[in-house]
Every structure is written in C-alpha cells, then in structure tokens.
Amino acid sequence: MQRIGVFVCWCGSNIASTVDVKKVAEVLKAEPGVVISENYQYMCSENGQALIRNAIKEHSLTGIVVCSCSPRMHEATFRRTAESAGLNPYMVEIANIREQCSWIHKDMEEATEKAIILGRSAIAKLKLNAPLTSGESAVVKRALVIGGGIAGIQSALDIAEAGFEVDIVETSPTIGGNMAKLDKTFPTLDCAACILTPKMVDCAQNEKIDILTYSEVESVKGFVGNFKVQIRKKARFVDEKKCTGCGECMQKCPSKKGLNDFNMGLNTRPAIYIPFAQAIPNVAVIDPEQCLKLKNGKCGLCAMKCNVNAIDYTQKDEIIEREYGAIVVATGYKPISLENFNEYGYSQYKDVVTSLELERLMNAAGPSEGHLVRPSDHKEPKVITFIQCVGSRDTSGCGKPYCSKICCMYTAKHAMLIREKYPDTEVHVFYIDVRTPGKNYDEFFRRAVEQYGVDYVKGMVGKVYEENGKLMVQGADLINNEQVVIPSDLVVLAAAIEPSPTVRKIATMVTASIDTNNFLTEAHAKLRPVESPTAGIFLSGVCQGPKDIPETVSQASACAAKVIGLLAKDKLKCNASVAHSDETLCSGCSVCANVCPYGAITYVDKEFRLGGGKTELRRVASVNPAVCQGCGACTVTCPSGAMDLKGFTTGQIMAEVDAICKR
C-alpha cells in the first residue's frame, strides 16, 4: 500500500479566493492511502518546498500529490523537491486547481468540489505510478539557423562566439534579409548598410560559421540534441568557389529585363546577377527562368566573358545532410500583399508606393541612386502623403488584426529624412494612433512634428484618386472634424507585415506550434519568449511577432544564449515517460512506426514460445528510449493496444477518469 501525501497550495489568493483550500486538504486526507494532507500559502516557495521535503521524510511517503497551478508551471519544481528528499521524481502528480479550476470559476462551493475531484483523480493516478529513471542522449555540438536576416546573423554570430559551429541556411542568393534593403534606421538615423554589412562580413569570415545561401531546408528529423536535417542547395549555375564577384558577366548578359527583387521590382536586372554590391557571398547567380542559355540553349555570353570559368550551366540542385543539436528559426517577414486595399490605388497608380519601396527610392544604392523621384515620371515629388495602418489592426478580414509595430517609427523616419533633404517638400501623415514606446522613440516622433514640421493628421484615408495629374488623398481629419483632400505627388503606404510564407512549412518540419497569424508560438509568452514549446527549437526575430531592429537583435542574442546553454551540455537527460510495446500483444503492423515523428520505433524479429516445445518467429515493435519523446502518438494508433506510455499508461488515464466520474 502506498503512503501518499497531499499538498494543497493557496497560490496567495489565486486559488484560495475561489477554492476552500482547507476543505480540499481535509477531504482528501480521508482518501484511502493518504497519510498526510497539508495546505500552505505558497507551496513553490522555499518554505513550502521544505514542508513537502519534511513530510516525505517524516511520514516515509511513497508518492505525493500537489494541488496547485498547471504542471507546465511547477511540475519540474516539485519533482526536484521530491528527488531531494529521496523520492523518485516520477512519484509526483500535480492536480491543476488554478488554471483549470480557480481561475475559471466564480462559485466557491462548486470550485471547491471540482478541486477535490481533481485531487482525487491525481491520487488515483499516483497509485498506479511506478518510479521511472531517465536515460541520456548525446548532444551534437552544432546549430542550424534558418534565415539569414539580421536576426539569423546575430544569433549565428553569438553562437559562434561561444565556440560552437553554426550553419546559416538562407533561401535568397545573399544574407542580409530585409534590413539590407533599408536606407536609414531609427531612432539614430545611421545607415542600415553601414551597420549591417560589417556583421555580414563577420559571418563570412568566421571559421565557425558556414553560410548556405540559395538553399532551403528540405526535411528535419530527430529531436533536441540530435536533429538530422536535409538541405537543398539550389543550382545557382555559378561555381561559388571560383566566382570573384567581378560583375563582368552582369555587363555582358543580353537578357536584362528581370525584375530586381532587391529594389522591390522598381528596376530591372540581368539574368545573371549579384543582388547588391555588398552581397555575402559576393557571387553571381543565374535566374533559370530568364537565362537564354538555360531556356533555349542559345547564348552563353557570360561563360565566354568569365575570366575564372565560374559559369556552369550543368549545375544541379544538391542535397546536403547534416546533424545539429539545436535549430534557430529566423525566417523573418514580408509586407502583405495590397490587393485587398484598392481604395489606396496601389495597383492603379505608379506613384502610390509601399514604405519598403520608398526605402529603395531613398537609398543611395537604389534605382534612383538616392535621389527621391516619383516612379512614374522621375520628377521630384513636392507633396508626399503617408498613410499608416494599411492592413494593420484590421479585423474585417482584408488585413491583419495585429499592430505591425514598426510602421509608426519608420514613417516618422521617412517624413523626417524627406524634410531634411528636400525642405521645400510638404509631408502629411494620416494616422490612427502614433505608437512609439521605446527608448528615445517618442522624442524621435515629436522631432518630426516640432523640428521638421511634418503635418500629422489624425484620421484615416478613405480613397486615393487621380485628378489633373495629382493623386488626391481624401481622408478624415478627426481633430478638426472635417474631411480633407490633399493633392499629392507621391503616396506612401505603411503596409502591414506578415511572417515569411516559408514559415508554415518550416514549423511543420520542426513540429513548432504556430498561431492564427502564422507567427511562431513561444514556450511561455513572458518567461520563455525565445523558445518554441518543442525542445531544441528556438525563435529569433519577427517569425515570433512584429519587432524592430533593436528588439530583433536583443531577441536574437537571447536566443543564442539559450542555444549555447543547450550545446554546452555533453549529455541531455532524456524524457523518462517513453513508450514501450507489449510484445505479446504486438502484431507487427507498422502503424506506430509510421506515426512516430522522431523515428524512435523499429521492428525486430523475435522468437516466442508457443508451448509444447514449439516456437514462432514474429515481427514486433521496439522503441528506442533515447529517441522517444513521449508524445504518445503511437499509443493511440496501435490497433492491438500493445503500445503504452510510461507514466501515462492507459490504466492510469482510465483510473483518473474513473475517479472524476465517481461520486
């Protein structure tokens, strides 16, 4: 017979204000097997844990039930407490009477009754618990960073700095991401390239960092400490080792009509190109959709002109397989498509541009070499109107329900830069709210208004239309309670940002959870913001939620710290709650092996005695406990009930259900 201790936590007033904790402790004391039942204000505090430790020793307890918050919060704490008092940590059960009881109920009597039932069910489960011991698995001391924007770059640099090897996998031909396209950065107005490109060069020169550009993650297998990843290195038709980045091929290429992605399609580029002057690696790439040689076999000019024979039209995609201990997702963002916002005329008028396009128009390396001109006639705009919240904070279904967070600041930046460089230009900004929390942020925005005379109009734009060669911006001025029409030369839309479209595929591959807006979910919104709930997967940058550069860099470094913490370990304690198969019941059907996301199940041929001296050779499932993560998928798929999960056996779950249903 087990000797069980029950410990009911008040959680200050979190539990105690809706649940009669004393009554719960009293009633549960009468349960068969329970020898001691206590209640205390904060069970997780040092004193609370001492109370548990003393009770375990004094009453020779064989198992404990803690009625407290969610096991996600403090199960690990109480397991450690039990272990330090000499009890097996898996002889601890948590009854969640906070999240699943006190926080969601108002009636004290009913909540108390429910808390008692939850306690009983935990006791019923505990009676079937068996002490478990965890195995160990080795850690591959190498990290994978998916995405080579500023987030991925910073994470990779920090991980490499600690002495671990890192691979950056980037889909485009260069690292740098969105930040490389920006002109200046707020709130200090230093040039984006000046602060980003040294970091890119650091990555390229760091011996610990391997940059795989023009590459995509193809598949991910394994688990924390032991991921096996396949990476597709797309054919760039240029030998990376030979190409010197001289750019001669770009001059000679006759097919020059490709849209220049780096300049947001505002100008064209040849079929063979280097995305921008400071690209890393500084190596050309051929667009196979555009190259005449690859399309119809006629041309080959670039190969003729190349001094180092780097062009290779026969190059094929290559699959690289590598092992990693940790994976950082840093897939970033893109501005939303504006097809649902015809009222602003983006698809109709050339001089209605997005903010990212404006960055290129203002950038010295952009299509107009930093001279701000309108795309339609290349004339300097004299009146520029900005529209904020285009698709942000939109619950109508056209846009995104969240605030994109960066637009208020970059719009203030654009307005200020324009007024600084072209003082005779009139700048108007339509806004709903100006949101500028952050160090020196509000001061920055106020400078745009007070020092640079930018006209901020509180209200939204209803429509943009053309009249006499002007873009008429009609909107509400809510402060003056009037409708205004501003004849403008250039209209700039602060389009909402959304996670990169690749993130869904990546999230599925690494089994990381994702929210309704396709942002990756963190393990805990406040206390574990850079980790995914899936062990070994870490989040860096905008893939987790909208953020600006300073915040992205902070988060990228935080993420690296977590990765380093993991890679610094030689062995990881495995989960003790692993699956195992009852070989007498297993029919060898392979269903479990097919659903196992970790590849933990293999099949072995085993001899079984049938009696009367006869034997039978049967194929049965065998679980590798070092690989099994205890997800339980196999137990529910097994048609013969042979698979069971230690610590969560079918018998234990049924005992819990019985205890809940019994009155």
Added chain:
Amino acid sequence: MDKLEQVKLVKERSGTDARKCMKCGKCSGRCPAYNEMDVKPHQFVSYIEKGDIDKLLNSKSLYTCLSCFACVERCPRGVAPANVIEAVRQEVIRVQGENKIQAEKVPEMIDETIPQQLLVSMFRKLNK
C-alpha cells in the same frame, strides 16, 4: 420611449457593435456626402456607444446620408456606421411619421451613377 430603451433598440437593429470601433475615422474619410452631414459617420458610432441619441434623432445627416455603404465597406473593424444611421432613421420615421423626401422629386435625382442601395433606401423612406 425611454432613452436607454431607444439606444438599445437602435444598437440592436443596426446589428453593429460600436465598441469595436477604434476611432480611425476611415468611414468619414471615405464618405461622399461628408460635407452635407452635420453629424459625421464616425460620430454616429461614437454617440450611439455613449448613449447620446438626441443629437442623432435631430440630425440633418439622416436625410443627407446616401446609404451608399462606403463606410461599411471600408471599416477595418467590421463596424457598420450606415447601419446605425439607418436604424436611427427608422426610429425618427416611426415616431414622427414624417418624410423629408417628396416622391415626385425622386426621378430627377436619379442618374446612372446612383448606387442601387440608395434607391432602395429612398423607397423605404417613402414607404413609411
């Protein structure tokens, strides 16, 4: 009728939740009849949320709103200012049995650019 009751009725009939409004003013930014209105589309939403219905009942806007539903179409939060206006309009017509549009003047107002919604709304007014 009790004022509170009337506000409740208008809210109910409009089928719109004024609390969803984030006060961006896009409805008023888009409204083609804005300059003809004394109480603006965004104010209809704001007044009804505050329970101040008198200003709405006496407003000229009830007769100048085109019922073109541009405000409804453009609202980023799924609020429908035109529906509130229509609900208040019904309240006025029901109470007073009055009509400010003369049936014989309707044909000369019609041209092919007039939205169909407006005609329907106009006939609804004439019907009462």
